[in-house]
Amino acid sequence: MVRHGVPQARTSEDCVCERHDCGGLDPVLWCAEHGDDVAPVLDWHAGGGLRCAQLTRGRAASA
Ligand SMILES: [Zn+2]
Ligand SMILES: [Zn+2]
Known part of the structure; x- marks a missing residue:
């Protein structure tokens, strides 16, 4: 099972994690x-x- 982590703050350009539509990401160890x-x-x-x-859905609604 894949877990998505929703970050506390907005992700910056330096973030190398895979991002998802839900706003969560697949954190990688080297991020x-x-x-x-x-x-x-x-x-x-x-x-x-x-x-x-x-x-x-929430993100789509607020976009
Ligand atoms: Zn990251
Ligand atoms: Zn997700």
């Missing part, structure tokens, strides 16, 4: 912002799960 050392991720959810769909 300076979201890697293992820092991990400033607030909210984890299952990729393709209910929460993921909700977030995707």
Whole structure:
């Protein structure tokens, strides 16, 4: 199962994680912002799960 981490702050250009429509990402260890050392991720959810769909809808609605 893939987990998406929704970051606390907006991601910068330096972020090398894979991003998803829900606003979450697949953090990679070597990302300076979201890697293992820092991990400033607030909210984890299952990729393709209910929460993921909700977030995707929420973002589409507010866009
Ligand atoms: Zn990142
Ligand atoms: Zn997601």
